[in-house]
Amino acid sequence: MSETIKVPTMAEYMAQGKQPEVLFWVGCAGSFDDRAKKITKAFVKLLNRANVEFAVLGTEESCTGDPAKRSGNEFLFQMQAVTNIEVLNAYEVKKIVTACPHCFNTIKNEYPELGGNYEVMHHTQFLKTLLDEGRLTIEGGKFKGKRITFHDPCYLGRANNVYEAPRELIQKLEAELVEMKNCRRNGLCCGAGGAQMFKEPEKGDKDVNVERTEQALDVKPEIIAAGCPFCNTMMTDGVKAKEKESDVAVMDIAELIANAQDL
Amino acid sequence: MNYIANIIFIVILTFGIGFFVKNVKKLFRNIKLGQDVDVSDNKSQRLKNMALIALGQSKMVRRPIAGFLHVIVYVGFIIINIEVLEIIIDGVFGTHRIGLTVLPISLYSFLIGSFEVLAALVFISVILFWIRRNIMKLKRFWKSEMTSWPKNDANYILYFEMVLMTLFLVMNATDIHFQDMNSGNIVSQYIAPLFSGLSENAIHIIERGAWWAHIVGILIFLNYLYYSKHLHILLAFPNTYYGKLTPKGQFNNVEAVTKEVKMMMDPNIDPFAAPAEGTEGEMPAKFGASDVQDLSWVSLLNAYTCTECGRCTSECPANQTGKKLSPRKIMMDTRDRLEEVGKNIDANKGEFKEDGKQLLDNYITREELWACTSCNACVEACPVSIDPLSIIMEMRRYLVMEQSAAPVELNNMMTNIENNGAPWPYNQMDRLNWKNE
Numbered sequence A: 001m002s003e004t005i006k007v008p009t010m011a012e013y014m015a016q017g018k019q020p021e022v023l024f025w026v027g028c029a030g031s032f033d034d035r036a037k038k039i040t041k042a043f044v045k046l047l048n049r050a051n052v053e054f055a056v057l058g059t060e061e062s063c064t065g066d067p068a069k070r071s072g073n074e075f076l077f078q079m080q081a082v083t084n085i086e087v088l089n090a091y092e093v094k095k096i097v098t099a100c101p102h103c104f105n106t107i108k109n110e111y112p113e114l115g116g117n118y119e120v121m122h123h124t125q126f127l128k129t130l131l132d133e134g135r136l137t138i139e140g141g142k143f144k145g146k147r148i149t150f151h152d153p154c155y156l157g158r159a160n161n162v163y164e165a166p167r168e169l170i171q172k173l174e175a176e177l178v179e180m181k182n183c184r185r186n187g188l189c190c191g192a193g194g195a196q197m198f199k200e201p202e203k204g205d206k207d208v209n210v211e212r213t214e215q216a217l218d219v220k221p222e223i224i225a226a227g228c229p230f231c232n233t234m235m236t237d238g239v240k241a242k243e244k245e246s247d248v249a250v251m252d253i254a255e256l257i258a259n260a261q262d263l
Numbered sequence B: 001m002n003y004i005a006n007i008i009f010i011v012i013l014t015f016g017i018g019f020f021v022k023n024v025k026k027l028f029r030n031i032k033l034g035q036d037v038d039v040s041d042n043k044s045q046r047l048k049n050m051a052l053i054a055l056g057q058s059k060m061v062r063r064p065i066a067g068f069l070h071v072i073v074y075v076g077f078i079i080i081n082i083e084v085l086e087i088i089i090d091g092v093f094g095t096h097r098i099g100l101t102v103l104p105i106s107l108y109s110f111l112i113g114s115f116e117v118l119a120a121l122v123f124i125s126v127i128l129f130w131i132r133r134n135i136m137k138l139k140r141f142w143k144s145e146m147t148s149w150p151k152n153d154a155n156y157i158l159y160f161e162m163v164l165m166t167l168f169l170v171m172n173a174t175d176i177h178f179q180d181m182n183s184g185n186i187v188s189q190y191i192a193p194l195f196s197g198l199s200e201n202a203i204h205i206i207e208r209g210a211w212w213a214h215i216v217g218i219l220i221f222l223n224y225l226y227y228s229k230h231l232h233i234l235l236a237f238p239n240t241y242y243g244k245l246t247p248k249g250q251f252n253n254v255e256a257v258t259k260e261v262k263m264m265m266d267p268n269i270d271p272f273a274a275p276a277e278g279t280e281g282e283m284p285a286k287f288g289a290s291d292v293q294d295l296s297w298v299s300l301l302n303a304y305t306c307t308e309c310g311r312c313t314s315e316c317p318a319n320q321t322g323k324k325l326s327p328r329k330i331m332m333d334t335r336d337r338l339e340e341v342g343k344n345i346d347a348n349k350g351e352f353k354e355d356g357k358q359l360l361d362n363y364i365t366r367e368e369l370w371a372c373t374s375c376n377a378c379v380e381a382c383p384v385s386i387d388p389l390s391i392i393m394e395m396r397r398y399l400v401m402e403q404s405a406a407p408v409e410l411n412n413m414m415t416n417i418e419n420n421g422a423p424w425p426y427n428q429m430d431r432l433n434w435k436n437e
């Protein structure tokens, strides 16, 4: 069904002498990780459905440098940042949307000082404005009455105080939003941040993602909703570790909405 | 008239305050060992934070029971200290309850009455605190970093407050003249009968004894602060003022690196040219932090402010899952090392003499540093705006940029980013392949 998606690049827009409304920053996970690619596509389908004129950088995109910075490699981070900013500024990008809270945080907060000033939105915020403006409609249907719990990504929630946009979207699905013991500003990390995604955890008596998954399973959800490709991986692994994958699905908010539309 | 009492009082007071001032100076000096940061921005927002978080205790009450009890002790502490003013005037001038001569009796009674009520409430709250710590053994008070001194310190403070409140009430209860007035003695009237069997003279001696013990106790407590986690009653104010204002996810960009990177990227800049203005083009002595002097002074202020409450650690995902990392320990280690450096400077005539130790490895291990997910839960939880994460990040920077000592997997990840612009070994030219899959 993927044959119908339209994914123009900035270069193509430029060649036509046009500017898209928004740049979709796909991110490394969204580009390469098999699970995250599905989220990317779901979001693109929604953008197509809402007739949003967007573009991606495609092969001109590079890692924002987030995992390098949080590992302590400030040189590598700033090299990545400056390179990306050069590309973005050359295309005169004004507005960026991304489905990754790490890219969101880095571009929004850490790029301005290095010369990159853009309006940056998380995809849940962007989808919410599309709904508010009537450019996209959601039918509950499929998810009506389903128990869904939302796992706050650290880099969206605590790091940037975005708590409501993803929740409002879940409610628009007429689903039953149930909150975990630790939610919003008290949300428990999935264990991936600070470059932990790329290494084995230190010695301990449990993995963080299992702890968080247990908190989620405590509220007996049918779906664990995520808003970050890394959280998604961690929670999916957690659900597998608890052998609940046949009862509980881990889905990105964009996937939920695209699914509700039968996209 | 006999002036001996006044003289003794003045001597004790001078010593008590003098010693305190000496320690405050040391505190300033130690904090200034840190790196300079510009925190002169956003004064109004900073004042607002201080008013809300320190004065208004807004983050304390997020945990309702501890928060409620803490507010009582805090309000009691501040208000009852008004009474110290009277004690000092009485002590210096040899008067007795000067308030009674300068204030209308009704106002005086009202004041002392409220102090008594607060003293009783503080007493009860402190006992509840003690029970939570020692009998209920709340988990966060019994972590591995809470042994020996930190554990005793917390209890000493509670005992101190119990004794001070008792002395205040006994002092009022044994003041026969004050009891005869029978107004303002809201609580002490119930204590007074305990002494009714004694002679008037004996009661007077107890009253004087309580009075002296109370003021001496307060001076001792004042001087105990510097050695204790109780320093937060003073430092919470500057600390919340200088607390982070930018979004929690925003980590600072190292300026020296920015200059270097801009030079490398800009083909028009001659790398051998002299720096344009001033000498600020030069590289810092080292990147990141391996010892306390490499941290910003705000981080050092953070360390002195930490109350060791452990709210940070109890929210930390790494700590919750049994890893060694505890953000509270990060703060305690930083303070301990800073004290060690300070003592070293004192012992060596104002110069720090290399002691073969540092914050990294001797206090904070690499295992702790690499366990952090940078989730900001500790920062969110801290009731006095401490940022343990910034210390962890500075130390990671040192490990990676000065020592190339990242875990192997992270080195692989970084090599990938360097070579192909993604943390995994995929080709940048394949970035849009998902479109057609």
Ligand code: SF4
Pocket: B312, B315, B316, B317, B318, B319, B325, B326, B327, B371, B372, B373, B374, B375, B376, B377, B378, B379, B388, B389
């Ligand atoms: S930021 Fe690091 S130290 Fe702080 S709570 Fe999260 S994992 Fe623990």
Ligand code: SF4
Pocket: B305, B306, B307, B308, B309, B310, B311, B312, B313, B327, B328, B331, B381, B382, B383, B384, B386, B388
């Ligand atoms: S850093 Fe803050 S939360 Fe943690 S122990 Fe110290 S005062 Fe408590």
